[in-house]
Amino acid sequence: MPYGPGQATLVYRVRCEAEIAFRGELEWYAAHRGVRLVFLTGGRADRVSWLPAHYAGHSDADALRQIAPYVARSHVFICGPDAWASAARDAARAAGTPAGRLHTEQFSW
Helix, strand or coil: CCCCCCCCEEEEEECCHHHCCCHHHHHHHHHHHCCEEEEEECCECCCCCCCEHHHCCCCHHHHHHHHCCCHHHCCEEEEEEHHHHHHHHHHHHHCCCCHHHEEEEEECC
8 A cells, every 4th residue: 555654553452462463564564664553452441442441541532533643534444353343443433534434354253
């Protein structure tokens, strides 16, 4: 995909750093293609959310806007388990991303 340094943000949500798959490859994209990497680690929130528990005091949409300020005019690609992906999709919509710019691949355990 064509983008300049800092124009693409990858938000990677895991319970702990040890679960980050393909970290070396992701860091290569950060170093060589200018992708902003944001690793969100921690257990699940006690509410439906794509955020880890320690961010549960923030609204999902506000947190997304802080992490990716241009989310409302970006294409957003979401991949994850059904409930998590739905929460991330809802956050992107609430943050202003048009439905036609949301791309979701969901999977179940």
